[in-house]
Amino acid sequence: MKTKFILFIFFIAAIAAGCKRSFLELAPVSNSNASNFFKTKSDFDLAVNNAYSTLYTMYGPTGLISYCGELMSDNATIFQVAGSGSITVGDRWAFRDYTLNPANNVVNQLWNDSYTSMYNxxxxxxxxQAATLDDAYKTQVMAExxxxxxxxxxxxxxxxxDVPLVTKPITSAEAFITNRTPKxxxxxxxxxxxxxxxxxxxxxxxxxxxxRASNGAAWTLLGKVYLTMGNKGAAMQVLQQVYNSYNGNQYNLLPEFGSLWGATPAQKNTKESIFEIQYKGGANNPASIYWPAFSPFENFAITRFGGGMNQVTDDLYNEYEAGDKRRDTSFExxxxxxxNWISIKFQKKWKDIDAPIVNAAESCxxxxxxxxxxxxxLMLTEVTGDPQYLNRVRTRAGLPAYGTPSYPSAKYPTLExxxxxxxxxxxAMEFHRWFDLKRTGRAVAVLTAKGKPVNEDKLLLPVPQFARDQNPDLGQNKGY
Known part of the structure; x- marks a missing residue:
């Protein structure tokens, strides 16, 4: 089975390499290997696993959601960082400093990664849809x-x-004329x-x-989507569906925040987890690299390799209230x-001190x-205005409840x-912050107050110049 999976990955890569390179990085549907492969349930099981493996790219420490969620926020910075191939240190600093331009190599890579993942x-x-397989199995695969x-x-x-909305495999020729769809x-x-x-x-x-995804994961994500769209009523309905169906049953807060983090089986897929990306340390496995990637560059006393990404800002660290258990659990x-003591703050949520060394880096x-x-x-409090849900999170952190005399209401005078x-x-460092600030319309006010040269135009990435060279009709986001 392992050999067949490797061959399948090779086959997917060969398809992509063999066709004319397009801005969407998609393979042609006419390829005979693809047509011959998708026959049996085993074939589709492998294809589904391959599709889930795109999570390693999209949610990796140098993936789209990390760059936007943390580095473009007030949570993270880069002091020194390793370059990679055509990607320079300056390409990465541009996210932190809001100096992005269409020629940025990271932006181009994130665009290509997104559409390569979408193809899978x-x-x-x-x-x-055309496979001769059990209907229940086909429905499960389509839903995932x-x-x-x-x-x-x-x-x-x-x-x-606005981005090209591609909901089926397309040929290279089609990719060159596929334009952006209104958001x-x-x-x-x-x-x-x-x-x-x-x-x-x-x-x-x-x-x-x-x-694998569940209905609870789909409902939770849908609730967040509705919130982002400004539809609190729809968000409330679907989030309460999650709560009423699974609170205290399938889902619950763990008693201790610290027990969420680590590399033991007991710290994986717990009752607090709704959708979790699976890693396994060691050679020839999809290993987690968040801990070394988010450790300081050339930090050989802590990790064998420090990537220097998403270093913790003083602003984030100093916002924790006295007695908040989460701070010391989260950061070194x-x-x-x-x-000599080198003073620098960095995350330790994904610390794996016993990780084997593979290719000179921890394989966590x-x-x-x-x-x-x-x-x-927390989203339920956002949509209902009821602090009871928020207070469950604060109680676990060892903090006074919102609405009580001990709550720091002078600093946070409103429920929002x-x-x-x-x-x-x-x-913190879980890729939420920038997206949260955008959703609530607070990004420009918060980030400019902290010295970032942000305006509404810069809250979107530029369309890569490489993509526009191939299809000028893609246009460009305002401000670039």
Missing amino acids: LNIVLEKI MRFLRGLYYFYMVQAWG AEVYNQVVDDLKYAGDHLTAPDKVPAAG LGYFKGG NNNFMVLRYADVL LAIEHERRMEF
């Missing part, structure tokens, strides 16, 4: 692929605004995909394997080098949670500011 979902969706497609387009439309239509497709997923996926305890304050065993139950609770503060503390 769309090819499964196309081929499964549509969940992933909805997830990816949700973040792509937030990053670029409202993209959001409609996201909602449609997630509704289908929510209606047809299984309950959390019935998923085919750990890490520095490390010793040559007997930690999973990554895309959605967890604390998010549901209390939610903003709580989300920042709870989800």
Whole structure:
């Protein structure tokens, strides 16, 4: 089975390499290997696994959602960072400093990664419909692929605004003439995909394997999408569906925040996890690299390799209230080098001190949670105005409840500011912050107050120049 999976990955790569390179980085549907492969349930099982493996790219420490969610926010910075291939240190600093331009190599890579990932979902969706397989299996596969497609387009439309909406495999010639779709239509497709997923996926305890999407994951993500679209009523309905169906049953907060983080089996796929990316440390496995990637550059006393990405800002660290258990669980304050203490803040949520060394870097065993139950609770307070859900999160952190005399109401005088503060503390370095500020319309005010040269135009990434060279009709976002 392992050999067949490797061959399948090679076959997908060969298809992409063999066709004329397009801005969407898609393979032609006419390729005979693709036509011959998708026949049996085993074939589709491998294709589904391959589609899920795109999560490693989209949610990687140098993926689209990390760059936007943390580096463009007030949570993270880069002091020194390793370059890679055509990507320079300056390309990465531009996200932090809001000096992006269409020629930025990271922006181009993120665009290509997004559409390469989308191809892997769309090819499964196309081929499964004509397959002679059990209807229940086909429906399950289609719902899982549509969940992933909805997830990816949700973040792509937030990053670029109007984007090419591709819901089937297309040829290279078609890719060159595929233009951007208005963001409202993209959001409609996201909602449609997630509704289908929510209606047809299984309950959390019935998923085919750990890490596969459930109806709870689809409903939770759909609630966040509705919030982002400004439809609080629809968000409330679907989030309460998650709460009423699974609160205390399938989903719950763990008693201790610290027990969420680590590389042991007990710290993976817990009752707090709603959708979690599966990793396994060691050679020839999809290993987690968040800990070394987010460690300081040349930090050989802590990790064998420090990527230097998403270093913790003083502003984030200093916002934690006295007694907040989450702060010391989440961050290191520095490390010793040559007997000298190097003072620098960096995350340790994905620390795996026993990780084996593979290719001169830690091959960690930690999973990554895309959605967890604390998010549901905080969104419920956001849509209902009821602080009871927020206070469950604060109680676990060892903090006084909102609305009590001990709450720091002078600093967070409204429930909206209390939610903003709580989300920042709870989800630090989990790729939420920038998207949260955009959703609430607070990004420009918050970030400019902290010295970032932000305006509304810069809250979208530029369309890569490489893409526009191939299709000038794509246009460009305002301000670039």
